[in-house]
Amino acid sequence: MAVLVTGGAGFIGSHMVWELLDDGEDVVVLDRLSTGFNWAVPAEARLVIGDIGDQNLVKHIVRRHSIDAVIHFAGSVVVPDSLADPLAYYDNNTCKSRALIEACVRGGVKNFIFSSSAAVYGMTSSDPVREDHALAPETPYGVSKLMTEWMLRDTARACDFRYAALRYFNVAGADPKGRTGQSTAGATHLVKVAVETALGKRPAIQVFGTDYPTHDGTCIRDYIHVSDLVAAHRLALKRLREGGASLVANCGYGHGYSVLDLIESVQRANGRSFEVRIAPRREGDMPCVVADPSLLKTDLGWTPLHDDLDAIAASSLAWERALARRNSVWGIETPDPSDWPPLPISATVLK
DSSP states (O other): OEEEEETTTSHHHHHHHHHHHHTTOOEEEEEOOSSOOGGGSOTTSEEEESOTTOHHHHHHHHHHHTEEEEEEOOSOOOHHHHHHOHHHHIIIIIIHHHHHHHHHHHTTOOEEEEEEEGGGTOSOOSSOBOTTSOOOOOSHHHHHHHHHHHHHHHHHHHSSOEEEEEEEOEEEOOOTTSSOOOOOTTOOOHHHHHHHHHTTSSSOEEEEOSOSSSSSSSOEEOEEEHHHHHHHHHHHHHHHHTTOOOEEEEESOSOOEEHHHHHHHHHHHHTSOOOEEEEOOOTTOOSEEOBOOHHHHHHHOOOOSOOOHHHHHHHHHHHHHHHHHHHHHTTOOSOOGGGOOOOOTTOOOOO
16 A cells, blocks of 8 residues: 655655655655655655646556555645635645545545645634634635635545544744755745845845734744654554544644744854844734644644754754755756756765
8 A cells, every 4th residue: 555645746745755755655746846846756755747636647546556545735835826816726726636535535545634724714812723713714725725624524424535634833844864845946934034044045034013912023923843744644644544533633833933033043053143124014914823732642642853943943944055055066056946957866965
């Protein structure tokens, strides 16, 4: 039996592939490489370049590789883009997820893990968010994730099919072994922006608002290390394979850090400061968004190993430096990773 990882050439997906391989799993990756990279997929995994909406392709993969579980990361993730082009998000995130789920059911796949988001909640208070919080997404991105959760719920009621929908808060960090990390050009994640600024890829970092009701006036978020996140997926997979009930659970640490806390952590990891520019508040930004991860811990036995902001900053910075070294090796002037040729597996520049 094998696990199909959709979007396995991307940031979180590539970490998931390594987590599964380290656990002795047989892994197949399906990715159209719109934001992911073929070099991010380990040689031990099989990469199929294609679209999750192609049901004939998915059915072929399921049959040929004896897929018994799918971990679904493929999708569009930039919230402002979803506001500008909502139909594209509903197509890529919802319609194609529906096609994928149908192909899995028809192919006899009984276990499905979905990459969901805290965006399904909408506005929250400063209290840790539980899974029973009101579901009121305020962006097409959040709505697209919630609609996929609903499709999984209804499918599980009607078929011999189990799922886990894991709602991410703020995913950050990079593989501690230096094998993969956030590589997408133009990524908007705060940690990515901060480490790019630290290494001179950006002239400065903007802080949007310093008058929030927090300890330093900047927004607080719950940053979860990507390695702890994919470990939760591995545990969810084990639960489903053993016949456990479907699950919806938050993925976070239960406490947060402010924007300035994070910037200071990256500066410590880098050994020097960089320019920080204060800007007005952005519409829709909430003062504090923190997960209640109790369900993840009690139902899956999840214990985080990387709950440390400085470790998150250091691993992110190390990966960003590795990207710069890789860029230098290939003599590529542009920082866009999509222009990089794949490295041979024996290459040792990512130390």
